[in-house]
Amino acid sequence: MRPDLPLLQAESLSREFDLPGGGIFARKRRLEAVSEVSFSIGRQEVLGLVGESGSGKTTIGRMVMRLLPPTRGRILFDGVDLTALSGRALRAQRRRFQMVFQDPYASLNPRMRVREIVEEPLVVHGIEPDSSSRRDRVARLLERVGLSSRDMERLPREFSGGGRQRIGIARAIACGPELLVADEPIASLDLSMGAQIINLFSSLVDTDAMSLLFISHDIPMVRYLSDRVAVLYRGRIVESGPTRDVLDDPRHPYTRLLAEGTLPEAGEAAPSNAGSEPGPTGLCAFLPRCDRALPECRLAPPPRLSEGEVREVLCHLPRGESSWSPVTLLSQGSPSDVPATPSR
Amino acid sequence: MGKEALLRVENLTLSLKTREGEIVPVREVSFSLSKGEAVGLVGESGSGKTLTGLSLLGLFPPGSRIAGGSIFFDGEDLLALPEGRLRTIRGQKVSMVFQEPQSALNPVLTVETQIREIYQSHTPLSGEEISRRILEGLRAAGLPDPLTVSRSYPHQLSGGMRQRVMIAMALALDPLLVIADEPTTALDPTVALQILALLARIRQRSGQSLLFISHDLSHVRRVSDRVLLMYAGRIVEEAPSARFFSLGPRHPYGRALLASRPEGGILTRKEAPLQAIGGQVPPLWDLPPGCSFAPRCSRADALCTSTLPPWNGGEGERVFCHHPDESPLGAPVHAA
Numbered sequence: 001m002r003p004d005l006p007l008l009q010a011e012s013l014s015r016e017f018d019l020p021g022g023g024i025f026a027r028k029r030r031l032e033a034v035s036e037v038s039f040s041i042g043r044q045e046v047l048g049l050v051g052e053s054g055s056g057k058t059t060i061g062r063m064v065m066r067l068l069p070p071t072r073g074r075i076l077f078d079g080v081d082l083t084a085l086s087g088r089a090l091r092a093q094r095r096r097f098q099m100v101f102q103d104p105y106a107s108l109n110p111r112m113r114v115r116e117i118v119e120e121p122l123v124v125h126g127i128e129p130d131s132s133s134r135r136d137r138v139a140r141l142l143e144r145v146g147l148s149s150r151d152m153e154r155l156p157r158e159f160s161g162g163g164r165q166r167i168g169i170a171r172a173i174a175c176g177p178e179l180l181v182a183d184e185p186i187a188s189l190d191l192s193m194g195a196q197i198i199n200l201f202s203s204l205v206d207t208d209a210m211s212l213l214f215i216s217h218d219i220p221m222v223r224y225l226s227d228r229v230a231v232l233y234r235g236r237i238v239e240s241g242p243t244r245d246v247l248d249d250p251r252h253p254y255t256r257l258l259a260e261g262t263l264p265e266a267g268e269a270a271p272s273n274a275g276s277e278p279g280p281t282g283l284c285a286f287l288p289r290c291d292r293a294l295p296e297c298r299l300a301p302p303p304r305l306s307e308g309e310v311r312e313v314l315c316h317l318p319r320g321e322s323s324w325s326p327v328t329l330l331s332q333g334s335p336s337d338v339p340a341t342p343s344r
Numbered sequence: 345m346g347k348e349a350l351l352r353v354e355n356l357t358l359s360l361k362t363r364e365g366e367i368v369p370v371r372e373v374s375f376s377l378s379k380g381e382a383v384g385l386v387g388e389s390g391s392g393k394t395l396t397g398l399s400l401l402g403l404f405p406p407g408s409r410i411a412g413g414s415i416f417f418d419g420e421d422l423l424a425l426p427e428g429r430l431r432t433i434r435g436q437k438v439s440m441v442f443q444e445p446q447s448a449l450n451p452v453l454t455v456e457t458q459i460r461e462i463y464q465s466h467t468p469l470s471g472e473e474i475s476r477r478i479l480e481g482l483r484a485a486g487l488p489d490p491l492t493v494s495r496s497y498p499h500q501l502s503g504g505m506r507q508r509v510m511i512a513m514a515l516a517l518d519p520l521l522v523i524a525d526e527p528t529t530a531l532d533p534t535v536a537l538q539i540l541a542l543l544a545r546i547r548q549r550s551g552q553s554l555l556f557i558s559h560d561l562s563h564v565r566r567v568s569d570r571v572l573l574m575y576a577g578r579i580v581e582e583a584p585s586a587r588f589f590s591l592g593p594r595h596p597y598g599r600a601l602l603a604s605r606p607e608g609g610i611l612t613r614k615e616a617p618l619q620a621i622g623g624q625v626p627p628l629w630d631l632p633p634g635c636s637f638a639p640r641c642s643r644a645d646a647l648c649t650s651t652l653p654p655w656n657g658g659e660g661e662r663v664f665c666h667h668p669d670e671s672p673l674g675a676p677v678h679a680a
């Protein structure tokens with residue numbers, strides 16, 4: 001344990017995918033789904049990750065979980081570079097971070113009963129080897145997510161969408177992870193059940209010292225639960241900082257859109273989603289939609305500016321303001337002096 | 345009523361064999377839907393919304409049986425139709441945006457192939473015309489790069505992109521009725537609003553009807569003319585959307601549900617826990633004899649525990665409760 005370090009540090013993570021081609025002779029096109037993303041999550045901290053559909057949130061979550069290798073960049077978990085681990089060393093770390101998947105049903109083995117699904121991580125990691133106390137533990141987990149011990153012998157398909165989502169949550173918290181990546185964990189739940197799950201997360205964080213990466217489209221819930229928030233647009237973090245500051249006084253025009261939940265013109269669908277294809281321009285990806293663009297937005301890539309080392313924005317707009325200054329790249333690579341705030 | 349009913353569901357009751365014995369996840373469900381109307385179906389997780397929606401397509405899970413009731417759709421008795429006729433109706437006249445797109449899409453076929461199949465089995469259109477419509481449909485569903493999406497396999501798309509593909513598929517044949525089961529869960533607010541606007545446009549243009557199943561009450565409020573509230577397999581309230589959201593639901597469950605939101609973003613987790621409804625949803629194999637909500641209800645009395653409530657009111661505005669809450673809602677409902 002390195003209590004002096006943030007639990008998780010993601011440094012300049014990028015991930016490219018091959019775009020489906022137009023034929024065997026067509027030039028392969030690549031999509032940079034995540035570009036140069038850096039953030040950290042402190043112990044007992046909740047980082048909200050928001051952003052439009054297709055902006056790379058799940059991809060980031062999967063890289064953090066080591067389910068998908070980054071194309072570039074590093075992930076330090078408790079000071080250890082996860083991207084360099086494999087085999088037994090990686091397996092030993094696995095119980096310390098867990099994920100709640102966005103598509104619950106697809107992430108559950110349809111042939112396994114709920115009890116087997118939830119106890120699997122306990123078995124794999126040799127926690128609770130005694131089968132009857134393991135059973136008790138599974139029962140308690142199910143109750144915590146609003147299911148009942150009588151659900152243990154049922155199959156995933158016998159549950160409603162929200163039921164499956166909660167099976168996934170019970171599984172993810174089964175072995176008491178230090179970091180939970182929760183990808184849209186309450187999207188299929190009714191308001192009351194959603195509230196129960198959010199209360200559960202709060203107590204895991206505030207009482208059991210878990211850290212949480214909370215991926216969600218539900219802005220009011222992000223505001224309620226998260227200590228800090230990072231806003232993703234086409235694979236880049238365009239704004240980050242303490243949740244209240246960012247959502248009450250958004251500086252990036254996209255954050256403003258999210259925070260206000262404004263209705264777009266009822267005309268054509270605005271262009272949205274997908275990371276940027278690595279292109280020559282490097283100009284702001286939001287430019288085509290931006291109603292506040294300055295002349296320099298069409299000339300140069302947006303600078304990364306910071307305010308008081310706690311807020312950051314990737315945008316030309318605050319440039320003239322004295323409290324905002326360019327982020328220096330120097331802090332990179334000296335993790336010991338990086339506080340639990342986003343770097344770069 | 346007055347308006348032409350496109351769909352009329354009467355006392356639909358579905359029973360299912362499980363290890364705990366026979367359960368009835370959909371119980372005496374009645375409602376109707378006119379041409380061009382949008383109805384929101386909301387309620388507790390596990391209350392039977394998806395099963396109700398699926399039954400309108402004639403889809404029933406294994407081990408289930410219709411224990412009673414009828415479904416009339418566009419003049420036909422759906423429950424009496426042979427499978428061949430049902431298959432024609434599905435897609436052409438009724439379609440569904442499934443709740444979990446990743447499981448509903450075929451993982452080994454590209455998006456293009458899957459949508460093409462829909463057109464090929466239901467229309468005489470030429471291959472070229474089909475290609476054109478596929479791209480147009482994906483674009484209308486808010487996917488800015490339809491060509492790339494159409495060539496992708498489902499796992500190459502994000503959750504919200506898959507959801508929009510599902511929406512494009514459901515709208516492909518311009519059906520009379522669309523059942524959209526949680527169509528916006530994976531969409532960010534701005535894209536979600538685009539989808540709602542799209543559904544509204546189609547409704548105005550071609551008189552399509554919509555059954556909109558969602559936990560997002562701000563979306564339900566925005567799209568629906570009427571709201572149906574479900575709890576433990578039953579519809580427990582029906583109300584015009586405007587009334588439901590401005591004056592508040594009359595059913596105590598609806599009231600409690602609205603109170604579970606972090607209010608107007610004033611609170612954070614450090615300040616107070618969220619107000620979940622106390623107690624547990626009763627298991628379907630062990631429902632209390634009276635009102636299913638009684639064990640959790642603040643207004644419940646001996647009558648509620650022992651006797652099924654009556655329907656108060658008539659079609660369009662009714663509540664299944666002994667002691668409906670008629671007081672107007674204090675604070676305005678969140679508009680998030």
Ligand SMILES: Nc1ncnc2c1ncn2[C@@H]1O[C@H](COP(=O)(O)OP(=O)(O)OP(=O)(O)O)[C@@H](O)[C@H]1O
Pocket residue numbers: 017018033051052053054055056057058059060102273274275499500501502503504505530531532
């Ligand atoms: N395995 C893959 N192969 C190719 N492209 C992929 C793959 N996984 C993701 N992508 C692409 O990467 C981009 C980001 O996807 P991701 O799932 O991370 O988005 P997201 O922010 O989670 O969106 P949503 O809110 O819709 O779930 C998308 O354009 C998607 O098509």
Ligand SMILES: Nc1ncnc2c1ncn2[C@@H]1O[C@H](COP(=O)(O)OP(=O)(O)OP(=O)(O)O)[C@@H](O)[C@H]1O
Pocket residue numbers: 157158159160161162163188189190360361362369388389390391392393394395396405406443628
């Ligand atoms: N195949 C099945 N076997 C046994 N029980 C089932 C089956 N399918 C659904 N159920 C049960 O029927 C009830 C209703 O399920 P349904 O999927 O309709 O709920 P829902 O209202 O759509 O919930 P959610 O909002 O969580 O999606 C649930 O309690 C579920 O567990």
Ligand code: SF4
Pocket residue numbers: 595596597635636637638639641642643644645648649653664665666667668
């Ligand atoms: S019938 Fe009684 S228990 Fe049921 S909701 Fe109404 S007041 Fe509550």
Ligand SMILES: [Mg+2]
Pocket residue numbers: 057058059102183502503504
């Ligand atoms: Mg996602």
Ligand SMILES: [Mg+2]
Pocket residue numbers: 160161162393394395443525
């Ligand atoms: Mg459902």
